[in-house]
Amino acid sequence: KKSSSWVLMVTAQTPTNIAVIKYWGKRDESLILPINDSISVTLDPSHLCTTTTVAVSPAFSHDRMWLNGKEISLSGGRYQNCLREIRSRASDVEDEKKGIKIAKKDWENLHFHIASYNNFPTAAGLASSAAGFACLVYSLAKLMNVKEDNGQLSAIARQGSGSACRSLYGGFVKWIMGKDYNGSDSIAVQLVDENHWDELVILVAVVSSRQKETSSTSGMRETVETSPLVLHRAKEVVPKRIIEMEEAIKSRDFPAFARLTCSDSNQFHAVCLDTSPPIFYMNDTSHRIISCVEKWNRSEGTPQVAYTFDAGPNAVMIARNRKVAALLLQRLLFHFPPQSDADLNSYIVGDKSI
Numbered sequence: 481k482k483s484s485s486w487v488l489m490v491t492a493q494t495p496t497n498i499a500v501i502k503y504w505g506k507r508d509e510s511l512i513l514p515i516n517d518s519i520s521v522t523l524d525p526s527h528l529c530t531t532t533t534v535a536v537s538p539a540f541s542h543d544r545m546w547l548n549g550k551e552i553s554l555s556g557g558r559y560q561n562c563l564r565e566i567r568s569r570a571s572d573v574e575d576e577k578k579g580i581k582i583a584k585k586d587w588e589n590l591h592f593h594i595a596s597y598n599n600f601p602t603a604a605g606l607a608s609s610a611a612g613f614a615c616l617v618y619s620l621a622k623l624m625n626v627k628e629d630n631g632q633l634s635a636i637a638r639q640g641s642g643s644a645c646r647s648l649y650g651g652f653v654k655w656i657m658g659k660d661y662n663g664s665d666s667i668a669v670q671l672v673d674e675n676h677w678d679e680l681v682i683l684v685a686v687v688s689s690r691q692k693e694t695s696s697t698s699g700m701r702e703t704v705e706t707s708p709l710v711l712h713r714a715k716e717v718v719p720k721r722i723i724e725m726e727e728a729i730k731s732r733d734f735p736a737f738a739r740l741t742c743s744d745s746n747q748f749h750a751v752c753l754d755t756s757p758p759i760f761y762m763n764d765t766s767h768r769i770i771s772c773v774e775k776w777n778r779s780e781g782t783p784q785v786a787y788t789f790d791a792g793p794n795a796v797m798i799a800r801n802r803k804v805a806a807l808l809l810q811r812l813l814f815h816f817p818p819q820s821d822a823d824l825n826s827y828i829v830g831d832k833s834i
């Protein structure tokens with residue numbers, strides 16, 4: 481159809497993911513290739529997720545994007561790489577009801593309008609690029625009838641933000657670092673789906689809503705350039721932990737899972753401290769939460785809760801079941817009482833799974 485009257489749209493929703501074996505450090509900055517494998521759990525889409533609508537129309541003169549209603553620039557290399565990779569895989573699209581026919585070659589001259597929303601306050605410091613890029617790549621792939629599977633799409637989302645590749649699957653997901661120079665084998669694979677370990681409850685405690693001082697991208701660059709510890713971590717520690725973590729997840733071995741998750745979070749922050757100048761992502765409250773959980777786990781004789789912290793002070797806690805999650809929330813409210821009603825929003829409880 482030649483007229484510029486039509487618009488074709490697709491909407492998709494993607495949850496964020498939380499790494500239990502962390503990605504920190506790249507071997508190739510522009511392709512976003514990591515120095516080690518990582519494993520994450522994808523959250524339930526009712527919390528911390530991105531909803532993206534992509535529209536195409538001959539009336540659009542250039543690609544544009546709005547994030548939470550505000551226009552943002554698409555000129556950055558990461559957006560351009562994702563858009564280029566997806567466009568190059570487009571197929572014919574036909575919408576008989578609307579009388580729209582787009583041939584494979586037409587996509588080169590068509591432009592998108594993209595609107596993306598996070599269902600959590602961006603100011604909460606939890607705005608993750610993981611859900612955002614995964615959702616962008618997935619919705620564009622659907623719009624353009626891209627035939628690739630999720631693994632291949634994950635390699636494209638990876639070029640938007642490393643952790644985004646893990647959000648294309650639910651459940652527990654491994655990002656394989658890969659060996660290829662072009663990154664074609666640096667993809668995400670699903671280890672188990674969202675039903676495999678559905679007793680787990682994930683609780684996010686917002687410790688600070690301030691924007692982090694060091695972005696992940698520059699933080700990990702500085703770590704790779706200056707930390708003597710990070711190579712030991714990537715070469716010696718993580719490969720063993722990946723094997724143990726896969727085993728713990730497959731056999732639903734909570735004590736092993738908790739031990740590995742907490743140790744890996746702590747080593748990631750140790751590597752940040754080993755960077756010059758040192759990077760501090762956790763604060764006093766984060767440290768107090770760690771002590772609280774460690775003390776509780778020790779007093780029970782076996783771990784009840786795992787904690788993990790990303791590039792910021794907010795705590796992500798994984799309780800072994802709902803009963804433990806209720807007790808955990810009770811303890812947190814006692815030790816860290818909300819100062820105001822608004823602070824009550826600082827506790828976000830959700831199930832894992834997609």
Ligand code: 2P0
Binds near residue numbers: 502504641642697
């Ligand atoms: C992770 N983080 O595995 C680790 C743990 C933060 C701490 O992935 O430069 O936003 O876009 O690839 O993915 C955050 O880094 O960095 C991250 P880029 P990204 O979840």
